[in-house]
Amino acid sequence: MINIYNEITRQKEAFEPLNKGEVRMYVCGPTVYDYFHAGNARCFVIFDFIRRVFEYAGYSVNYVQNFTDIDDKMIMRANRENINVGELAERFIGEYYNDAEGLGITPADHHPRATEHIGEIIDIIKILEAKGHAYKSEKSADVYFSTKSFKDYGKLSGKKIEDLQQGERVDENILEEKRDPLDFALWKSKKEGEPSWDSPWGEGRPGWHIECSAMARKYLGDTIDVHCGGIDLEFPHHENELAQSECATGKQFARYWLHNGFININNEKMGKSEGNFFTAREIAEKYGYMGSYKYMPLRFFILSSNYRMPVNFSEDIIESAKNSFERIVRFRDSLNYEIKHTDESITKENLNDLLKYRDNFKEALFDDFNSASAISVLFELIKEVNIKISSRTASKQYLETAKELSDEFCELFGFGNRIMTQMFPAKIKIKFDDGSILEYDEDNYIQEQIDARIAAKKSKDFKAADEIRDNLKAQGIILEDTPSGTKWRRE
Numbered sequence: 001m002i003n004i005y006n007e008i009t010r011q012k013e014a015f016e017p018l019n020k021g022e023v024r025m026y027v028c029g030p031t032v033y034d035y036f037h038a039g040n041a042r043c044f045v046i047f048d049f050i051r052r053v054f055e056y057a058g059y060s061v062n063y064v065q066n067f068t069d070i071d072d073k074m075i076m077r078a079n080r081e082n083i084n085v086g087e088l089a090e091r092f093i094g095e096y097y098n099d100a101e102g103l104g105i106t107p108a109d110h111h112p113r114a115t116e117h118i119g120e121i122i123d124i125i126k127i128l129e130a131k132g133h134a135y136k137s138e139k140s141a142d143v144y145f146s147t148k149s150f151k152d153y154g155k156l157s158g159k160k161i162e163d164l165q166q167g168e169r170v171d172e173n174i175l176e177e178k179r180d181p182l183d184f185a186l187w188k189s190k191k192e193g194e195p196s197w198d199s200p201w202g203e204g205r206p207g208w209h210i211e212c213s214a215m216a217r218k219y220l221g222d223t224i225d226v227h228c229g230g231i232d233l234e235f236p237h238h239e240n241e242l243a244q245s246e247c248a249t250g251k252q253f254a255r256y257w258l259h260n261g262f263i264n265i266n267n268e269k270m271g272k273s274e275g276n277f278f279t280a281r282e283i284a285e286k287y288g289y290m291g292s293y294k295y296m297p298l299r300f301f302i303l304s305s306n307y308r309m310p311v312n313f314s315e316d317i318i319e320s321a322k323n324s325f326e327r328i329v330r331f332r333d334s335l336n337y338e339i340k341h342t343d344e345s346i347t348k349e350n351l352n353d354l355l356k357y358r359d360n361f362k363e364a365l366f367d368d369f370n371s372a373s374a375i376s377v378l379f380e381l382i383k384e385v386n387i388k389i390s391s392r393t394a395s396k397q398y399l400e401t402a403k404e405l406s407d408e409f410c411e412l413f414g415f416g417n418r419i420m421t422q423m424f425p426a427k428i429k430i431k432f433d434d435g436s437i438l439e440y441d442e443d444n445y446i447q448e449q450i451d452a453r454i455a456a457k458k459s460k461d462f463k464a465a466d467e468i469r470d471n472l473k474a475q476g477i478i479l480e481d482t483p484s485g486t487k488w489r490r491e
Helices: 038-056 072-080 085-102 118-130 161-167 172-177 208-220 231-249 280-287 291-303 315-341 352-365 371-390 396-413 417-423 442-458 462-474
Strands: 003-006 011-014 022-027 060-065 134-136 143-145 184-189 204-206 224-230 254-260 263-265 427-431 437-441 477-482 485-490
Touching (some): 022 208, 038 280, 038 396, 060 208, 085 291, 118 208, 208 224, 224 231, 231 254, 291 315, 315 396, 442 462, 442 477
Antiparallel strands (some): 143 184, 477 485
């Protein structure tokens, strides 16, 4: 049983999906006008992880994450670059996929774009208008949602409509269009230089909030199980989504609401509007390693804390995350080596003490997706197994079980075999003085060099042995002499 902290009830609850064995999950995705920053990355990584936990628990997950590909920021940037909004969206959707792949994020089952769902958006607005929850401005093609028409407005964020009205300041020109300052746009009139679509109210484009309601309904139905996003979206975006969706369908919009906390810099929210952000790509380039491995310190950093709590970003913290992740990599390499070189004759032992880590791991995961505690379980496993390896008392069965557990845990975190193999290319190229290049299978080539070094040391040709070691180091390959033999790793 998975227990979830449900934002709308403000308490931890046992998860019960609408349909047994199935999870309908919607995550608010990026507005694709720029590279996404570390705060965005936290949202995408966290809910990718939560999806994996649901699947680990045996659920079939229908996972939807949208792209907002039309809004004011996109229009401004496209105009500034003298391109159309569609070209801008295409560019940064591609860049999103590049960064998401580096972070080990599994693509959603559906990545709908707002501009491809104008028909569905118009349909919902027409329903809201027919039910008296929406109205057209007398002066333009703008259509607004009437917040007063929904008696439960504010139930997600806990805000009272009376308090919101007292604190609301609205431009007089907008007040002439709206009946109430808290009403929000469902459809916006066409303006010069903006993309537009035909509608029953005139040419224009959709408001931001209605996009998600339309796309969630199309791919997941009137009621979804889990709705997710950053805590900054709780109000007004998610509050407005909830209101317009429930008014349109007459049904509960989402059963569980999950929000991740901010990433802060110097205890202030990281964000483009604050001007104090780092893109995920910048962090990967500065603090990472080669290939897709360079994104893994950021993923580890994100998963090493409770998803609902704010976290502070600093150079020391990301360096610590990098070192911790490297410890996992070295452990996995060590296990592979020990399994290959451990004698079958070592007595097999009771594995119950080892298998307890799986129970502890599940307990952490199923308690509101506690990734920090689950990572602690992984490191407890690493510590125990390393002690057994050092004492030369681990049987092959024990090591193979430890590998099975570590593979299982790492795969769930997104540190799995696909990511690991990208760190270590299967081939290695050697360039000779005459300019010729010879490509070797990496494992075979390195083992040949290790064997040659061992032979040189046996014959007391220590100069040759040192040259082999130094040549490998120049190629980024570090040799480590251990009681069970020589191991290697990438620098």
